[in-house]
Amino acid sequence: MSQARALYHLMRADFLERVRRYSFLITLGLAVWLGWAVSTGKLKLWISDSRGIYNSAWVGLLMAMVVNAFVSLAGFYVVKNTLERDRRTGVGQILATTPMSKTLYTLGKTLSNLAVLLAMVAVLAMMAVVAQWMAGEDTHIQLWPLLAPSLIFCVPAMALVAAFAVLFETIPFLKGGFGNVVWFFLFTASMPLGIKGTHDPIGLGLVRTQLKAAVQRAFGSATDGFVLGAIGNERQARTFRWEGMDWTREILLSRLTLLTIAFAITLLAALLFDRFDVSRSWGRRRSSSRDFVAASDRELVPARNGVVPEPVPVHLQPLPAESRRFRFFEMLHAELRLLLKGQRWWWYGIAAGLIVAGLLVPEEGRKIVLPLTWIWPVLLWSSLGTREARFATDGLVFSAAWPLRRQLPATWLAGFLLALVTGSGVGLRLAFTGDWPAAGAWLIGALFIPTFALALGVWSGSSKLFEVVYLFLWYIGPLNQTRPLDFMGAVPAAVQAGIPLVWLAATVALGITGVAGRWRQLAGR
Amino acid sequence: MKLTIEGVGKRYKGNFWGLREFSLEQGPGVLGLLGPNGAGKSTLMRILATITKPTEGRAFWNGTDIARSPNGLRSGLGYLPQDFGVYPNLNAVEFLEYMAAVKGLDTAAARQRIDSLLALVNLTEVRKRPLGGYSGGMKQRIGIAQALLNDPQLLIVDEPTVGLDPEERVRFRNLLSDLGGERIVILSTHIVSDVEATATGIALIDQGRLLAYAAPEELLRRVEGKVWEWVIPSAELPAAREKWKISNAIRRADGVHARVVSERPPVADAKSVPPSLEDAYLAVLEGSRGSRLGMAA
Numbered sequence: 001m002s003q004a005r006a007l008y009h010l011m012r013a014d015f016l017e018r019v020r021r022y023s024f025l026i027t028l029g030l031a032v033w034l035g036w037a038v039s040t041g042k043l044k045l046w047i048s049d050s051r052g053i054y055n056s057a058w059v060g061l062l063m064a065m066v067v068n069a070f071v072s073l074a075g076f077y078v079v080k081n082t083l084e085r086d087r088r089t090g091v092g093q094i095l096a097t098t099p100m101s102k103t104l105y106t107l108g109k110t111l112s113n114l115a116v117l118l119a120m121v122a123v124l125a126m127m128a129v130v131a132q133w134m135a136g137e138d139t140h141i142q143l144w145p146l147l148a149p150s151l152i153f154c155v156p157a158m159a160l161v162a163a164f165a166v167l168f169e170t171i172p173f174l175k176g177g178f179g180n181v182v183w184f185f186l187f188t189a190s191m192p193l194g195i196k197g198t199h200d201p202i203g204l205g206l207v208r209t210q211l212k213a214a215v216q217r218a219f220g221s222a223t224d225g226f227v228l229g230a231i232g233n234e235r236q237a238r239t240f241r242w243e244g245m246d247w248t249r250e251i252l253l254s255r256l257t258l259l260t261i262a263f264a265i266t267l268l269a270a271l272l273f274d275r276f277d278v279s280r281s282w283g284r285r286r287s288s289s290r291d292f293v294a295a296s297d298r299e300l301v302p303a304r305n306g307v308v309p310e311p312v313p314v315h316l317q318p319l320p321a322e323s324r325r326f327r328f329f330e331m332l333h334a335e336l337r338l339l340l341k342g343q344r345w346w347w348y349g350i351a352a353g354l355i356v357a358g359l360l361v362p363e364e365g366r367k368i369v370l371p372l373t374w375i376w377p378v379l380l381w382s383s384l385g386t387r388e389a390r391f392a393t394d395g396l397v398f399s400a401a402w403p404l405r406r407q408l409p410a411t412w413l414a415g416f417l418l419a420l421v422t423g424s425g426v427g428l429r430l431a432f433t434g435d436w437p438a439a440g441a442w443l444i445g446a447l448f449i450p451t452f453a454l455a456l457g458v459w460s461g462s463s464k465l466f467e468v469v470y471l472f473l474w475y476i477g478p479l480n481q482t483r484p485l486d487f488m489g490a491v492p493a494a495v496q497a498g499i500p501l502v503w504l505a506a507t508v509a510l511g512i513t514g515v516a517g518r519w520r521q522l523a524g525r
Numbered sequence: 526m527k528l529t530i531e532g533v534g535k536r537y538k539g540n541f542w543g544l545r546e547f548s549l550e551q552g553p554g555v556l557g558l559l560g561p562n563g564a565g566k567s568t569l570m571r572i573l574a575t576i577t578k579p580t581e582g583r584a585f586w587n588g589t590d591i592a593r594s595p596n597g598l599r600s601g602l603g604y605l606p607q608d609f610g611v612y613p614n615l616n617a618v619e620f621l622e623y624m625a626a627v628k629g630l631d632t633a634a635a636r637q638r639i640d641s642l643l644a645l646v647n648l649t650e651v652r653k654r655p656l657g658g659y660s661g662g663m664k665q666r667i668g669i670a671q672a673l674l675n676d677p678q679l680l681i682v683d684e685p686t687v688g689l690d691p692e693e694r695v696r697f698r699n700l701l702s703d704l705g706g707e708r709i710v711i712l713s714t715h716i717v718s719d720v721e722a723t724a725t726g727i728a729l730i731d732q733g734r735l736l737a738y739a740a741p742e743e744l745l746r747r748v749e750g751k752v753w754e755w756v757i758p759s760a761e762l763p764a765a766r767e768k769w770k771i772s773n774a775i776r777r778a779d780g781v782h783a784r785v786v787s788e789r790p791p792v793a794d795a796k797s798v799p800p801s802l803e804d805a806y807l808a809v810l811e812g813s814r815g816s817r818l819g820m821a822a
Contacts, residue, residue, distance in 0.1 A: 316641065316642075316645060316673060316700070316703070316704070319630075319634060319638060319675065319676035320634065322634075323630055323631040323635070324600070324675070327631070330632055331626045333626070334626035337615075337619060337623070338615065338623060341615055341619070342614035391613070392608060392609055393610050393611065393612065395571075395576055395604065395608075395609050396604065396606070396627075396668075397624075399574045399576055399602055399604045400599055400602075400628045400629070401596045401599035401600040401628070401629060402596050402629075406627070406629065523578070
């Protein structure tokens with residue numbers, strides 16, 4: 001009983017701490033926006049060029065699929081911070097000294113994550129009613145067909161996301177930005193596999209089978225075409241009446257299996273959880289325990305025989321007046337060192353390999369090499385503008401003279417130089433071949449990336465927002481050759497259409513936004 | 526060199542005033558800010574360090590409003606916040622070089638300065654170790670070193686001795702006394718002995734308001750002849766605490782030596798003893814709270 005009580009309070013405290021933050025309101029706002037996109041027909045579900053009329057069963061299913069496809073990806077980033085918060089606030093140190101077991105802790109954190117994700121699901125379920133009314137095709141609200149898909153498809157999927165978020169936080173190399181990148185690729189890679197199978201977390205495979213059968217019944221034939229996302233209004237779909245999912249034993253069992261897997265992942269997280277023991281994470285990897293003990297020993301010099309030692313004369317020589325000369329190059333050098341410090345040899349090895357590949361690959365290869373070149377340093381760029389908040393050095397840095405004029409430009413320039421150097425292979429090749437429009441687009445890309453990182457970093461105070469948004473943009477734009485979103489000139493057609501100029505304008509706007517954000521940090525507190 | 530604070534106040538969310546109508550003028554020397562937790566010391570220091578802007582009132586550094594033109598002050602400011610962090614991947618030298626660049630110091634001069642500062646705070650031996658592996662006290666010493674990097678005219682240190690061992694604490698107190706001779710040092714703490722050892726002026730703050738601003742000798746004079754000590758058996762201590770506000774109780778072989786600040790002797794055999802700064806601090810605090818309660822009643 002006391003275990004259950006502890007679990008409840010662990011979950012409750014964590015949940016309340018999150019929902020009382022402004023960021024939670026933003027999260028709910030995003031959920032409302034997603035619901036609005038469905039309501040206004042911007043996000044659709046089509047099967048074999050057909051769709052159901054907007055009755056409760058269809059809207060409920062559509063909303064559940066949107067939740068699982070989008071909230072599963074974005075929601076992970078929303079909730080993957082609960083252990084980090086306990087670590088940062090020191091609450092973890094206190095919890096570690098209580099009799100609470102590691103399993104109870106990770107279970108409480110998974111449940112708290114789940115509660116946050118379900119709050120988003122609840123908002124979208126309510127938006128389903130709005131969507132049905134706005135469509136006006138069948139305004140009769142039927143609760144079970146409307147809510148059952150959310151309950152049966154979304155709860156297990158969200159439980160899985162909640163558990164994975166906790167697991168990632170217990171694995172040292174996945175708890176930071178690298179974990180954010182890994183989740184993105186894990187999710188995007190598993191989605192096509194899920195559509196083909198029946199045990200996919202999102203449930204698209206299960207839905208597809210029944211929808212295809214319904215289309216076949218309505219029109220006599222059906223193809224494998226299945227789209228969930230934005231579809232242009234110029235295309236018209238055939239409509240049919242969808243009466244709701246047949247909740248077979250197979251479906252219910254597969255969803256229960258997901259809940260069991262989520263529980264198993266939580267148990268695995270408990271096994272890996274270091275219980276806030278610094279020596280098991282930081283100390284073991286970065287510095288030897290012998291060093292740490294030696295350092296601590298120096299701290300523990302006792303007062304000899306209980307008497308404070310006699311004062312020792314202490315003097316500090318004055319600093320010559322001529323030494324107070326600000327040199328931008330020195331500031332830039334310091335920022336570059338801060339940006340690159342801690343990278344291992346293999347990081348530089350891969351970056352160098354990509355530079356060489358950029359020089360050697362032909363035109364077609366550029367479409368792949370350039371995006372790869374500028375995804376590799378993403379975790380370095382994501383630190384721009386956030387370090388002061390993340391490492392609590394803002395009091396030190398912002399109390400120095402002219403931080404807006406001196407430190408911020410140096411921070412940005414360090415990020416820009418990183419983009420120039422890592423992308424230099426492609427850049428040089430474009431210059432050698434005289435493809436100046438593409439070289440210009442490449443330069444705009446190099447300007448855009450650090451500016452974008454700095455603006456998001458300064459305003460969010462966290463590297464996560466840039467990591468996630470940049471990954472989306474990079475994946476959909478340059479990598480998938482979506483012309484309007486190609487910000488680096490990887491798609492020749494985008495360069496010819498003048499798209500880089502739009503990104504140049506965006507860079508300028510983001511630059512102003514970043515400076516305004518830092519100015520607000522300095523002046524508005 | 527002059528720091529002038531005129532009616533400064535800071536209002537936080539929920540109409541809570543962290544600081545109210547705070548005024549004083551300070552020349553070279555060590556100003557000790559004394560007050561209980563939440564008194565408004567850190568708020569005042571953040572305003573003076575130009576990290577936060579006051580809601581009302583103004584503060585001037587050599588006649589310049591620091592909220593309107595903060596960079597004049599910042600060029601000669603050394604600030605050690607109560608809570609601060611470091612970059613864990615950098616070592617002590619690299620971190621201080623970074624801070625020197627931010628503060629606009631010449632590289633060659635900064636290197637020399639960093640060497641002497643690391644020696645001063647006893648971190649020379651661990652100068653090449655990443656800061657992420659430092660203990661709390663060592664990080665505090667790095668904080669002290671960065672505050673002194675630019676040879677500041679105004680040094681603001683918020684609870685600087687937290688986490689320091691007794692030897693380092695004494696060393697730092699001496700350093701503050703030494704520095705206070707030709708610049709303004711503002712030291713915030715709730716450890717009275719730190720202020721006692723270094724301050725040339727003391728500002729007592731409670732609930733966001735300045736209760737007293739005087740030299741330590743003046744504060745001590747205020748309670749001269751009002752501090753009493755007497756010996757009671759150990760068993761009677763709880764009853765004595767109920768009856769009097771005992772500021773200190775030390776167990777000795779002959780019993781407990783209880784100490785109170787009072788206009789009259791608490792018992793007939795109580796002896797008048799020389800006051801300490803802690804007695805003066807408690808007397809001012811009690812007096813202020815008593816008068817507020819009286820007004821409220």
